[in-house]
Amino acid sequence: MAEPLALVPPGAVLVAAAVVVALVDRRLGTVLGVAVAAAVTVWITLLPAGTYLQGDLFGFDVVLLHVDPLSRTVGAILAFLAAATVAYGHGTGASTRQLALSLAYLGTGLLAAFAGDWLTLVLAWEALAVGATALLWMNSDAAATRAGLRYAIYHELGGLVLLAAVLVHLDQTGTLVFDGGLHAGLATTLGLLGIGLNVGFIGLHPWIVDSYPRPHVAASVVLAACTTKVGVYALARAVPDGSVVVASLGGAMLVVGVTYAILQTDLRRLLSYHIVSQVGIMVAGIGVGTSLGVAGAIAHLVNNVLYKSLLFMVAGVIIVRTGESNLKHLGGLARPMPGTFGAFLVAALGITGVPGFNGFVSKGMVFDAAEAAGFDLLWWLLVVGSVGTVVSFAKFGYYAFVRQGPERDVADAGRSESIGLVALAIPCLAFGLAPGLQFAVLPGSTAAAKPFAPSQFAKAAAILGAGSVAFVLLKRSLSRVSGVPDLDAVYHPLGRWLLWTSTGAIGGLGRWLDTLVDDVAANVVRLSSPDGTGWMGWDGLADDVGAGVLLVVLSLVALLFVLII
Amino acid sequence: MSTSSLVPVLLVGVPLSAVVPIGLSRARPNLREAWTFLASVSVLGLAVQATTTVLDGEVVEVGLGHVVTGVPFALRIDAFGALFALLAAVLWLVASVYSVGYVRELDERHQTRYFAAFAASIATTMGVALAANLLTLFVFYELLTLATYPLVTHYETATARRSGRTYLAYTLTGGVAILAGIALVYAVTGSVDFSPGGVGGLAADPTLATVGYALLVVGFGVKAALVPLHGWLPGAMVAPTPVSGLLHAVAVVKSGVFGLARVVLFVFGVDALRSLGLAAPLALAAAATMLIAGVLALRQDKLKRGLAYSTVSQLSYIVLGIALLSPTAAFGALLHLVAHAFMKITLFFCAGVVYVETHVEYVSRMDGLWRRLPGTMVAFAVxxxxxxxxxxxAGFVSKWYLVLGALEADAAPFAAVFLLAGLLKLLYFWPVLSTAAGGGDALDGFSPIAATGGGDREAAHDGGQADGWERRTPTTEATWLLLGPLLVTAGGAVVLGVVPDATPFWDLARAVVAEVFRSG
Structure with missing residues (x-):
């Protein structure tokens, strides 16, 4: 029953393409990367559901290619993003190596999405962390390299906890192949912690805002789209039936993320806090756990990859063209950069949930799922978070594009960047106007989804109205805020202190132990030669080791002989 | 004596007898090296032969008279012995190529003594691997100490002599403890033969058995570098790098681990240790060693010393895996014995290339070195x-089994220790790689290495060398005699990480576990 489309995992093809891209001319590599990623996207959408490439990996049954609506949807959007981002990366001046690494990184994301067992997922998960670290590392200054180390530490910790969860699961159930979530109890708790780091549960989120604003602008786009989304995907595998805890954590992420986002002035840091908040909506949907909730969460995942990547691309174009990443020093870019402004509008209207754009549809699904399942508090958190999102993007648009700014003679997005912008903007609109296009592929059930019910419009209008009013009222006070501390202000000094004191204390202990044992050893030798100068003397031993040592051995053998007789 | 019973004798005898022609070919270096290669290729062939025999389910034993009344001097090839012998044989061949490149590039003195002592060390290592009882093992174990002494003191400097003295004091004192332990075991049971699952009868006298066990653990613990018995190992890094790589990351230290495993699994046995409750203290000591040595490594600026502390920590992965008395953990431990050998020898080989090509010994001076030694640094990263x-x-597979084994043994805290120790390795290796990649200033404030004044940091960091290295490609960065071996061992580590079950080590480890945990 060899399915011709399922002979290799799609992720492996992207990784292989990455190797080729790294070796060829930059222009050819770009074309090749875009073409392969686009072909892989089509290929994934055509993959029939089923379990392929079952095998054995160091003694355990594994499934390298597991296709169901969940993995297919997540896989398709990551592959699509790969195509768009290679074109965009070329335009923003990313090196060939960076383009190749982006492809490989997204390829490992695909491997994770199509894993049919926990071992394969963990392997891909850790490879993803390595790829992300390398992307952060590339072309970075000292500050970004330090952030790379912190990223590696955060994700090593998360990876270890997930590994522990999987091994506990294996110990309890005897199998690694996906079969209805992680084993309840310790495995699920550890799993939520390990996966929670990747999705950015509040308390585990500082790495997102610490690292994503720092690397090359094209790397930010890729990173922002993949790691957290693979996390959401894994969460859906770990707790397929939902969990009140997860739903609550999602609501908290939404509100806290948005609050911090509103207070930011750095373009990419602001967008990074929106990752926390947007992923919060997905986490909430998965936590609700009904089929509409999961469908809404994954629809939101797809839509978010589209408009959030678009936003990071817009931010990247601004940074590359103006050399400026602080909203306080920007302004008036709508005139010189109409194309970029247009892309921004599509994405901003998508993320804020304006009817006719994709975010409106998927956010509505999560709203309805929360309401139907009786998560009233969550519903209100979603409302508050949505209002906050409107405030935040009104701010972004106003300060970057609309308000009067310094005269700048800057060019709009170039051809290659525009390919990326347009490729992402079109589905933002298409999925907003014709949700059926998306519903066809989603996991769960979209039967209960009513994207164009009157109540949805009323709710959107209320949220947009409230958000706009709030922005106008808050504008003056917001302009005075800067540098709001987050948990990283606690974690990073704490981590450094822990490292310092533990190396200091254990270093001292180690030296003390060394001298202690050295003394014992020296005394043992001295005992056999009280004056310290005889044949067993400390110095004699070194100079005439042959005889000395031989005597020791012979005396030992003699001792044994005596003992045994 | 059938032909197959010649194999264990030859495995010890061939490298041992190679010492003579190596010594006689002093004047003709190429001939001298030819003897080394002839011996190491033969030993590899014999080890493969031994492996095949064992995997066919046959155990070869050959007596060579008696050391003392009642205790034969005997060699025996079982799965565990074949595992260690095959590992040592493979890596000796690779290390021989590397050694030739190393001593010739550096134009070392006393090359003949070096190669002779190396062959003698391998011969005694084979003896340790193939010993049929504790006393035979002990004899080879002590001889291994002596054979490696000239290699530790190779440079004959004051530091080298001091390190050599420390080395002997530690290991010979440990030897006394082993001997006393053997005597006690013999007194209680009347046998010191290795038998899967233990010799039996030890529970008859719990007190003597416990004392004997403690003496054996402390004795073998010296070479296995259990904290606080590890002090000799960082000092022994004064030896030439191939010695550090093969002997002080594989042969010598692992003979300690091997001895411990023989005591735990083949002398006392899983059941006896369970009923006497003796495994837990060993497990605790190993867990403490993993963490303490992992942290100690963080402050080492001298590359080889850092690697030595890492070895101390890694050896205890194996010891802990054995001490958990769970089949899965023991399997993981045996895999890690092999995995660590390939990974650590790669790292030492890399450190050696760095030294040969640039004379850099300190991490803080490796700023931007990736540009100069790209192939070497990739292997180092692997x-x-x-x-x-x-x-x-390779390390992932063994870690997977070790953690799973700890969970199966209901020892979740030890599972956590395994995972935490991995994090410490990240903290140690990141700054090294980061510095080499040219991000030296990125260490500021985060890595303890960069900021520890004094200590090992004899050389003040003059910084700013990142752009000082000439850019080279893998084909021009170093002689193939150096680069080839380290790429082979790095490749081996990858093979062991991707398809470990396609290697004989996997089957041998399976066979050991099946044998030892037969009843369970």
Missing amino acids: GSAGLVGLPAI
Whole structure:
């Protein structure tokens, strides 16, 4: 029953393409990367559901290619993003190596999405962390390299906890192949912690805002789209039936993320806090756990990859063209950069949930799922978070594009960047106007989804109205805020202190132990030669080791002989 | 004596007898090296032969008279012995190539003594691997100490002599403890033969058995570098790098681990240790060693010393895996014995290339070195990632089994220790790689290495060398005699991480576990 489309995992093809891209001319590599990623996207959408490439990996049954609506949807959007981002990366001046690494990184994301067992997922998960670290590392200054180390530490910790969860699961159930979530109890708790780091549960989120604003602008786009989304995907595998805890954590992420986002002035840091908040909506949907909730969460995942990547691309174009990443020093870019402004509008209207754009549809699904399942508090958190999102993007648009700014003679997005912008903007609109296009592929059930019910419009209008009013009222006070501390202000000094004191204390202990044992050893030798100068003397031993040592051995053998007789 | 019973004798005898022609060919270096290669290729062939025999389910034993009344001097090839012998044989061949490149590039003195002592060390290592009882093992174990002494003191400097003295004081004192332990075991049971699952009868006298066990653990613990008995190992790094790589990351230290495993699994046995409750203290000592040595490594600026502390920590992965008395953990421990050998020898080989090509010995001076030694640093990255436990490299597979085994033994805290120790490796290796990649200033404030004044940091960091290195490609960065071996061992680490079950080590480890945990 060899399915011709399922002979290799799609992720492996992207990784292989990455190797080729790294070796060829930059222009050819770009074309090749875009073409392969686009072909892989089509290929994934055509993959029939089923379990392929079952095998054995160091003694355990594994499934390298597991296709169901969940993995297919997540896989398709990551592959699509790969195509768009290679074109965009070329335009923003990313090196060939960076383009190749982006492809490989997204390829490992695909491997994770199509894993049919926990071992394969963990392997891909850790490879993803390595790829992300390398992307952060590339072309970075000292500050970004330090952030790379912190990223590696955060994700090593998360990876270890997930590994522990999987091994506990294996110990309890005897199998690694996906079969209805992680084993309840310790495995699920550890799993939520390990996966929670990747999705950015509040308390585990500082790495997102610490690292994503720092690397090359094209790397930010890729990173922002993949790691957290693979996390959401894994969460859906770990707790397929939902969990009140997860739903609550999602609501908290939404509100806290948005609050911090509103207070930011750095373009990419602001967008990074929106990752926390947007992923919060997905986490909430998965936590609700009904089929509409999961469908809404994954629809939101797809839509978010589209408009959030678009936003990071817009931010990247601004940074590359103006050399400026602080909203306080920007302004008036709508005139010189109409194309970029247009892309921004599509994405901003998508993320804020304006009817006719994709975010409106998927956010509505999560709203309805929360309401139907009786998560009233969550519903209100979603409302508050949505209002906050409107405030935040009104701010972004106003300060970057609309308000009067310094005269700048800057060019709009170039051809290659525009390919990326347009490729992402079109589905933002298409999925907003014709949700059926998306519903066809989603996991769960979209039967209960009513994207164009009157109540949805009323709710959107209320949220947009409230958000706009709030922005106008808050504008003056917001302009005075800067540098709001987050948990990283606690974690990073704490981590450094822990490292310092533990190396200091254990270093001292180690030296003390060394001298202690050295003394014992020296005394043992001295005992056999009280004056310290005889044949067993400390110095004699070194100079005439042959005889000395031989005597020791012979005396030992003699001792044994005596003992045994 | 049938032909197959010649194999264990030859495995010891061939490298031992190679010492003579090596010594006689002093005047003709190429001939001298030819003897080394002839011996190491033969030993590899014999080890493969031994492996095949064992995997066919046959155990070869050959007596060579008696050491003392009642205790034969005997060699025996079983799965565990074949595992260690095959590992040592493979790596001796690789290390021989590397050694030739190393001593010739550096134009070392006393090359003949070096190669002769190396062959003698391998011969005694084979003896340790193939010993049929504790006393035979002990004899070879002590001889191994002596054979490696000239290699530790190779440079004949004051530091080298001091390190050599420390080395002997530690290991010979440990030897006394082993001997006393053997005597006690013999007194209680009347036998010191290795038998899967234990010799039996030890529970008859719990007190003597416990004392004997303690003496044996302390004795073998010296070479296995259990904290606080590890002090000799960082000092022994004064030896030439191939010695550090093969002997002080594989042969010598692992003979300690091997001895411990023989005591735990083949003399006392799982059941006896369970009923006497003796495994837990060993497990605790190993867990403490993993963490303490992992942290101690963080402050080492001298590359080889850092690697030595990493070895101390890694050896205890194996010891802990054995001490958990669970089949899965023991399997993981045996895999890690092999995995660590490939990864650590790669790292030492890399350190050696760095020294040969640039005379850099300190991490803080490696600023931007990636540009000069790209192939070497890639291999270094592979070895480091493997020790951290990242996927597709040998360390992940063994870590997987070790943690699973700890969970199966209901020892979740030890599972956590395994994972935490991996994090410590990340903290150690990241700054090394980061510095080499040219991000030296990135260490500021985060890595303890960069900021510890004094200590090992004899050389003040003059900084700013990142752009000082000439850019080279893998084909021009170093002689193939150096680069080839380290690429082979790095490749081996990857093979062991991707398809470990395609290697004979996997089958041998399976066979050991099946044999030892037969009843369970």
